[in-house]
Amino acid sequence: MTAPRTAGVAGRVNGDCPVKDATTVAAGIADDATLAVSGFGSVGDPKAVPRALAAAARDGRDLALTVVSGGSVGDPLDTDLVAAGGVARRYPYQATTAARTAANERELAFADRGIAGLSDEVRFGRLVDPDVAVVEAVAVGPGWLIPSTSVGQTPAYVRAADEVVVEVNDAQPMGLSAFHDVVVRDPPPDRGPLAVSAPGERVGESAVRFDPEKLRAVVRTDRRDDPYEFRDPTATDRRIADNVLTVLERAVDRDPVIGAAPTLQFGVGSLGNALMGALSGSSLADGELRYYGEVIQDGLLDLLADGDLAVASATSLALSVDGQDRVFDAPERYAEDVVLRPSNVSNAPSLIDRFGVVAVNSAVGVDLYGHVNSTHVSGARLINGIGGSVDFNRNAHLTVVALPATAAGGDVSTVVPLASHVDHTEHDTDVVVTEHGVADLRGKPPVARAEAIIECAAPAFRPDLRAYLDRARESSGHLPHDLSTAFDWQS
Amino acid sequence: MTAPRTAGVAGRVNGDCPVKDATTVAAGIADDATLAVSGFGSVGDPKAVPRALAAAARDGRDLALTVVSGGSVGDPLDTDLVAAGGVARRYPYQATTAARTAANERELAFADRGIAGLSDEVRFGRLVDPDVAVVEAVAVGPGWLIPSTSVGQTPAYVRAADEVVVEVNDAQPMGLSAFHDVVVRDPPPDRGPLAVSAPGERVGESAVRFDPEKLRAVVRTDRRDDPYEFRDPTATDRRIADNVLTVLERAVDRDPVIGAAPTLQFGVGSLGNALMGALSGSSLADGELRYYGEVIQDGLLDLLADGDLAVASATSLALSVDGQDRVFDAPERYAEDVVLRPSNVSNAPSLIDRFGVVAVNSAVGVDLYGHVNSTHVSGARLINGIGGSVDFNRNAHLTVVALPATAAGGDVSTVVPLASHVDHTEHDTDVVVTEHGVADLRGKPPVARAEAIIECAAPAFRPDLRAYLDRARESSGHLPHDLSTAFDWQS
The missing domain is CATH 3.40.1080.20 (Acetyl-CoA hydrolase/transferase C-terminal domain)
Known part of the structure; x- marks a missing residue:
């Protein structure tokens, strides 16, 4: 039950978590579900479930998903699943040719939102009401997960969603847990100020907490984020x-x-x-x-x-x-x-x-x-x-x-x-x-x-x-x- | 020396404050000075010094003042002084025909600024560097003043300015001191959060503090703010x-x-x-x-x-x-x-x-x-x-x-x-x-x-x-x- 500060987890999947394969999980997601997914800067996004959904869409499944991500996500969602026509509505940001084209052809109902307010917008029901959060982690246990290469809006999304699916990615090292500082704000009108008093100060913990009853599935993956390629400055x-x-x-x-x-x-x-x-x-x-x-x-x-x-x-x-x-x-x-x-x-x-x-x-x-x-x-x-x-x-x-x-x-x-x-x-x-x-x-x-x-x-x-x-x-x-x-x- | 919470001040001008008439004060302000003035919602603005400056301008004095107010101010500044041609630059807001016309004829170099950030902009030198703060109060003493019908940006302006002129207005009741809750933020990067935890909470004091060495003059006035007139809703x-x-x-x-x-x-x-x-x-x-x-x-x-x-x-x-x-x-x-x-x-x-x-x-x-x-x-x-x-x-x-x-x-x-x-x-x-x-x-x-x-x-x-x-x-x-x-x- 312990969510570790840095390490010491007995394996990546702790406790009695329901491990399933991505295809099974995808099959259990409603055709018109609202998904809230991890990912920011095109890293730390879920990889297996979006690909399984994309495969189902290509095989003729009539998906019309609403997807809200933390920020930009990689190809599994914004290329494969979007190109397969599986996404009807999309928030808050995209950075792929497939998603951009679909938005500009008005085949994808994209709505552009800023980042700072998005957790509140989703958590307090003003923007979308997520059915399932699909988030990547380096480890998971009953009621907690440790994010991988991005934290993004994950703490809010697992609270807002009715169910949580965690992709535990073996290619993302456990040591990433040392980077995270997760704090969750109370809702207005009685939320206090953010307690962070300097850019480097840590005031929270590594783990993102959620109601353990919500954990619907853990999917094992083993694939790095697509790396960035930087051109030399002109x-x-x-x-x-x-x-x-x-x-x-x-x-x-x-x-x-x-x-x-x-x-x-x-x-x-x-x-x-x-x-x-x-x-x-x-x-x-x-x-x-x-x-x-x-x-x-x-x-x-x-x-x-x-x-x-x-x-x-x-x-x-x-x-x-x-x-x-x-x-x-x-x-x-x-x-x-x-x-x-x-x-x-x-x-x-x-x-x-x-x-x-x-x-x-x-x-x-x-x-x-x-x-x-x-x-x-x-x-x-x-x-x-x-x-x-x-x-x-x-x-x-x-x-x-x-x-x-x-x-x-x-x-x-x-x-x-x-x-x-x-x-x-x-x-x-x-x-x-x-x-x-x-x-x-x-x-x-x-x-x-x-x-x-x-x-x-x-x-x-x-x-x-x-x-x-x-x-x-x-x-x-x-x-x-x-x-x-x-x-x-x-x- | 005590700035009172609500009352009990021995008269409106406490201690050894240099009381002067507005004409004398106006004469001592440089032709191209930068003034930071009180006032918000067209109330609590200084009345005598702007009128004295306007009179001087009409009499041929070649004024080219820069004026930054808290918000909108009344006729003494934005009608009389502006119409007399005494203002060259003006921030952050205006609500008079004279100022609007001058801005649209580009005779007045107006720059439109939001409200929340303005105190910092002035205090930390990013917008203007005020020579003199001219602010209305119900009472003044060595190093403090109690604002009248608006607080506005006054706490920041008296700190930013080299000198402070206080108009003590007998027509504004001392009892206004019971309304004010003045807190002053430290500058970034080490400012803490604002401590106000509910809309009605008071965490500060009635008085605005300033370096007593800056007090250049106190001007006595006795004139209410111009009242609002509201039409019935259509x-x-x-x-x-x-x-x-x-x-x-x-x-x-x-x-x-x-x-x-x-x-x-x-x-x-x-x-x-x-x-x-x-x-x-x-x-x-x-x-x-x-x-x-x-x-x-x-x-x-x-x-x-x-x-x-x-x-x-x-x-x-x-x-x-x-x-x-x-x-x-x-x-x-x-x-x-x-x-x-x-x-x-x-x-x-x-x-x-x-x-x-x-x-x-x-x-x-x-x-x-x-x-x-x-x-x-x-x-x-x-x-x-x-x-x-x-x-x-x-x-x-x-x-x-x-x-x-x-x-x-x-x-x-x-x-x-x-x-x-x-x-x-x-x-x-x-x-x-x-x-x-x-x-x-x-x-x-x-x-x-x-x-x-x-x-x-x-x-x-x-x-x-x-x-x-x-x-x-x-x-x-x-x-x-x-x-x-x-x-x-x-x-």
Whole structure:
């Protein structure tokens, strides 16, 4: 009955747990069931049950599942099961070609949700009412499980669901239990504050608890998460990262809140990789730097190993093959400085505020006044989803939006007159960075913001952007626009 | 030296405070100074110094002040001083014709900011660096003052400014000190959580503390705030309020978080008034209802007096002449159930979340997918500013946007294909309410949201909105739009 802090479990499946095969479990899930699944950053997601459901769908079973995941999940669900037509509704985020295509063809009823509030939305019945939670673990016992490479929304999902299916994955080392710090919040209106007082503090336990009566099945699996593959940063990536680094160095120098204990968040991908490269060896990499974000990738492990970074807190370990090998071979080496939290803690508005986080997130586009599009091309076509950027951009002490000035091989300006889809408003954007420069928007009225942002656009597009602004300024208006031509730039 | 909890101050000006006249104080303020002034909900703002500055500007003094207020302020600053051309830069909100006109003519460099984060923005130097704080009080002593009808951002502003000028207003009763609950947060990264555990809990003191060396002058005044004048709700207002009430009653019935202790926020104005009328006598008015918002107006006092409401927490007492008389004649009668907090506590994201607040805010327009415009007509012309709606809409347990379906006497639909200015994104809007219906957007993918929202539009506009949606759906895209015609509706 004991859920261990780090190890000492007598095998991975403890007590009298009903072990079944995935096909049997899948067959017992109703055709129109609502599933709440683990996974964040495309790791720690269940692998066998989604594949078994996909196989059944391909064999003609008429599935119309509703699936809410912690964050992005891997191919078993968002490629295999979605491509087999088994998913009717999907929340809150996706990052696969199959799911994106299905959403844009409106065959999949996708609804894009932020991360921090999702556990509450599911647990308290505002979004969906899950029938079955299907979650990956490294170990399970009566009324507890230990998550694998992501914690995500699992603590909320196993509470919200009527039944729980646990995939115990032998390819995920037991040592991962040393990373987790699981706390569960009481519901409003009497929930107390989150007790975490520093990015590296642990206040909870390794295990996720649930009503033991809910455990319907344990499925044994033995398959690693699909590893990340990182491309080398391009010259543009590096110029953007260098400009972000300049912003960060200035902030540490001039802003006592940031200077006291620089705490960064940035996303996975080319921006994050280039930024970690720029940080390494910079004046910020003095061992006091802290990371408080969503996802931990290889570069953060390098910064920790080199003594550049003091601590990294997130909800997901999204690693390359090499990164998996490093962590899986010696989890104890990293576990002291790496914490994996439920995503309503990793992304908690109150903690992002309390730690004075500097958020650095990418975007699809930015308009002249600082409204940011993170999700849709031409106002309509979904890319991935808003994810946690909404939590960090809103609540950070300093919010930096960093993006290449052009897309489509240079043919399209990402700096546009008016964003055709707004995910982050002008009220949240402090600094815009491209490879061409830095626009510090703080305290500036709209026209001054526009003038600063135009200097970050690619030189070839600046004259047209200036012409738009001039044309808009022919009319009165605090935030000048010429709506009749505002979208001429967007194909 | 003692700052009293409720009374007992030996006169309003205690100790060796330098009393001066407003003209002398105004003359000592640099032409290009940055002023941080009290005031929220157009009450509790300084009255004499702004008028003296306005008089000087009219007499030819070349003022180019930067002014950051707590929230909206009254005519001395935003009519007299602005109209005299004395203000060059202005934050974070305005609600006067003079300031609005100057902002839209771009003669006033206005920048619109939310409320909850503003104290930090000013105190930690990210927005402006105030030279002088000019704040109204009911009493002052060495190193402390007791605010009058609003607390607003005053605790942060007196800390941020180099010098402090206190207007002690004899027309504001000393008994107001019984309402205030002032707490001041430490800066990040080591600030703890806010200790307020219930909407009515008091954890601080009446006084705002500041370095006594900063006190440059005390100015005596004797003039009430300009009172609010409320028009009777129209038939449309009442229909909207009835629809909101239906949403609230359903929520109390079906959502255990809300049912446990319904806690509302709504804004000043016709919606708030009509909603208070609808609440009175409803099943919600059972004495357990709580208000956790920004501004307290007459109707809340009625609900308290009738035993319908348990407690009201805000940052401002914005009352009619009658309401002022009621409170000022017997403040002790109301002070037990009314708390005035600093606006970074009244609007704190963490507390809005912890109390499970239901936020009901109006808007200028809403688009088919739930993006909300609160601030700009035709994308360009500022009305007032975003104010605290951003804090509540984002962090509430249930976010209701309620607005009349038409503007301009019925000629214009407030439901539009694409919002030309986005203040609140689709990610935050749970329910849209008009006089024609209720659209519950929760869990719905974009097209289903659009179909629900169209049913809330005025009947005359529904065919064109449906035609837009049909046209947009001819192309692929998760969130269909036809950008070439999206703004045809906006003049």
